[in-house]
Amino acid sequence: MVLFNQIRQVKIVLVAMAVLIAGASLVVSHFLVRDLAMEEQKKMEVWAEAMRSLNNADEETDLNLVLQVIDGNNTIPVIVVDAKGEVQTSRNTDCDDSASLRALAKRWKQAGQVIRIDLDSGDYLEVCYDDSVMIKRLSTYPYVQLGVVLLFVVIAIFALLTSKKAEQNKVWVGLSKETAHQLGTPISSLMAWVEILKESYPDDTLIPEMDKDVKRLQLIADRFSKIGSLxxxxxxxxxxxxxxxxxxxxxxxxxxxxxxxxxxxxxxxxxxxxxxxxxxxxxxxxxxxxxxxxxxxxxxxxxxxxxxxxxxxxxxxxxxxxxxxxxxxxxxxxxxxxxxxxxxxxxxxxxxxxxxxxxxxxxxxxxxxxxxxxxxxxx
CATH class of the missing domain: 3.30.565.10 (Histidine kinase-like ATPase, C-terminal domain)
Incomplete structure (x- = not known):
């Protein structure tokens, strides 16, 4: 009983460590993803401002910096739609047709990932964007790590139980065979004494019962000797x-x-x-x-x-x-x-x-x- 309580305690410690590691990983990843998301939101605000400047530009406006900002976005998926919902431009998306882009922009807008650009003409544009691939990977990483940790814990517990079982089996087999070996000599002696008693007291009714008990001991020793073999x-x-x-x-x-x-x-x-x-x-x-x-x-x-x-x-x-x-x-x-x-x-x-x-x-x-x-x- 003490042995199994110890194994149970080890299993509890391993599971607790796994939960602690996974929990810490989730917390750290959450704050990291949150900070990166805020940083990307600021980048999109700058990008949206560059788009507003581009749409309001005249012949005398220097567009070098504006174009540099717009072309510098190579990670954040973005779709720009006008007031009628028509797609004006898109970057870093896998969609090519307008219908798919409009559906994607609508989904991002419903998720609150949109920046409105008011133009000088009184019209407006909406910059719809999504999380970058890096943020998505970082969001799923803790769960992957959790799975790896849990797998490690399962393997560790399995290895622990297997080693304990193998060790116990060796102990039981050794004890069984040693018990059979130790019983062998006194049982042989008892069998000899019973035979002598049978010859000396052939009419005694207790001797046959003694013989049965000695044979029972021999059977028990035989059982112990077979433990560990097939x-x-x-x-x-x-x-x-x-x-x-x-x-x-x-x-x-x-x-x-x-x-x-x-x-x-x-x-x-x-x-x-x-x-x-x-x-x-x-x-x-x-x-x-x-x-x-x-x-x-x-x-x-x-x-x-x-x-x-x-x-x-x-x-x-x-x-x-x-x-x-x-x-x-x-x-x-x-x-x-x-x-x-x-x-x-x-x-x-x-x-x-x-x-x-x-x-x-x-x-x-x-x-x-x-x-x-x-x-x-x-x-």
Missing amino acids: PEPVDSSLKEVMEHVISYMERRTSRKVVMVRDFPEEDIVVKLNQSLFEWVIENLCKNAVDAMEGSGTITIRMEKAGQKAVIEVSDTGKGIRKKDIRDVFRPGFTTKKRGWGLGLSLAKRIVEEYHNGQIYVKHSEVGVGTTFRIELRTG
Whole structure:
């Protein structure tokens, strides 16, 4: 749980940094664009004044400076129309025909980007203009930068989670194999002692039960040894597997826990690694018993849906809060006072990576119970 809180904090910091960078970029760009727009407006006022001087000029007027100002505008799109709306001239636009220029001038005028020129003859001209290409690029740049920053954050978070997952996988695999190795020697010794006891006390009824428990330990060690490898699944009777698990759980749980079977008449055959898959069902049943605090009903339903075999394990326990449902399969997450929070994580890995299936919480309601659903391919 602590590990995932740390990862969550890192993700929050990365997102906060991205928002801060994007926000600062937007603010700076806004002021920059505003200042440039004001500067361009002043340039257009000078340009409009040059146009007024050109239209009011007589034979004695020196037009060198006026023409220099008019020809100096190479960036700001501008269209000059008369009082009747006819286009007089245009610069820095992609339009050639009069109709398109008039429509463009009308749009700029409606946006408030227009300067009126009063002529000496009593007539007037209107200088309609748009933002230059530079301002438009600067206006879109922050959003491009925001996208790049968000992409960087997503990649960073993905890399962080991937590295953490790989590290966790190595730790779990190492712990599992070391556990299996450490259990091997005492289990072998116990098996030998059980055989001696069988020969010495052939009529003792407790020795067969001891033998079953020793074999159970051997099965557990075998499961741990297979974690991290890819054991070859074989065609297995799903009904037999489920019956074996349920029988084992019934002998080792309180009589207040009722195990209900809801199986179809026809058997379902799927490719399984039986020992590992049995561990998944056992884990779900043990979690159900803990959730019910030793009293309630566990219903195990099995059916074939198309090309899938479906197993559902339902309990009448305390349920899972909605905000915790998405975290139940995360390593380290647990609502128990004692526990490592690895059971459901390993169950998910066994179902999805070893059996190409899917496991998820189908439904859960606080105070009512929880249903886990497993889907396996039958083809």
